[in-house]
Amino acid sequence: MRFLSGREAVLKHIFETDDEAPLTPVAVTVTVTREGRTTAATSGTAIRNGDVYTFAAGSLPLGVYTVRWDGGTAAVDTSWFEVVGGHLFTxxxxxxxxxxxxxxxxxxxxxxxxxxxxxxxxxxxxxxxFVTRCRRIPVELDGSCSPLPLVDVQATTFEDSAGQTVYAVSVEPVGPFTLAEGEGSYTAELTYGFxxxxxxxxxxxxxxxxxxxxxxxxxxxxxxxxxxxxxxxxxxxxxxxxxxxxxxxxxxxxxxxxxxxxxxxxxxxxxx
Known part of the structure; x- marks a missing residue:
């Protein structure tokens, strides 16, 4: 599921079972965490309507998110969604x-x-x-110019193993490609696309x-x-x-x- 940046992301979930019997926990706590982060972006209690649970996650930055639907001893599920900068069409x-x-x-x-x-x-x-997305990708730099693994890159951030932003990497766009120069192992957060x-x-x-x-x-x-x-x-x-x-x-x-x-x-x- 993709949600548009700048709009509220309304999440929906059904606790499914193989025997098709309804599974409806009394209370469901929702925790939304952005990829690469340990602190929740938002959390709260889902609203139940029949067997459908809904949670308004608010407007979130670009990226991929993990959602934990915690129904206690009845059921715990995990789902994912992405926030993007646009859609191919409305x-x-x-x-x-x-x-x-x-x-x-x-x-x-x-x-x-x-x-x-x-x-x-x-x-x-x-x-x-063809839409703006954000992904986190591990990269290895050997000191020479290396192409980043994604094209049409709009913005870059490099983090070390401790999750701290580093500025020892320089980048240069060449056509649709982006070349990076530096040395070491990093996690690159790349905003890319048209x-x-x-x-x-x-x-x-x-x-x-x-x-x-x-x-x-x-x-x-x-x-x-x-x-x-x-x-x-x-x-x-x-x-x-x-x-x-x-x-x-x-x-x-x-x-x-x-x-x-x-x-x-x-x-x-x-x-x-």
Missing amino acids: VAEVRAYDADLSADRFPTSAVVRLRDYIAGEFESITGRS RSVPDDVKRAALLRIRTLLFAERSGIPDRATSFQPAEGGTYTLATPGVRGSETGIPDVDAVLGRYGFDVLDDLAGVLL
Whole structure:
């Protein structure tokens, strides 16, 4: 689950069991902790409505958070969420993109779930995040210029093994890459990604979610590589993972192809 920076993060949780019997602790204490921190960002008591527990975590900084749902002896669960600087599109933009994507057919929860999925999918395909994110990554520096493991870095902070911020590392952006110079083992907290979603990526993301939402209603089997309509003829389908297709949607793959790059080749060109 991704929440937008500058908005209140409202968390929801259900204590699930394999036998599908409801599990409803009388009181549930919630503790929210940001990755890399030992002190809770916020905590309190969840509000129960049936078998759903809700907790308003407030507006939180960018980053990944762990949530402990403590129902005492009845149940204790852990979940995770992320606060990001933007989304690929809003729910309203999905509704406006196609009148058939109405709330009565596709609830907001389904749209939000697939929006998060597509954001991760696009980043996996291109190696770049089209929204601003924050991650903590261990790095080893040997005194020479080394590329940081993420591209499109906006801000950096380096911490030593004691969790103290250090200033012995210098960084320099070179195109989408960031080079770091220093020596030692650190935890780098990197804010990275596009500050705003490019228009073509937004259009590709809207096309992608429309396809995913309608997939179950298409009448075409999930594993089909071609189909024959009743009026005759044969159509070959773009298949993810085949002939260079990533999503199975040529228009989406074409857009993502413009933003991807071979990291090794590009770095060689930058550093030589």
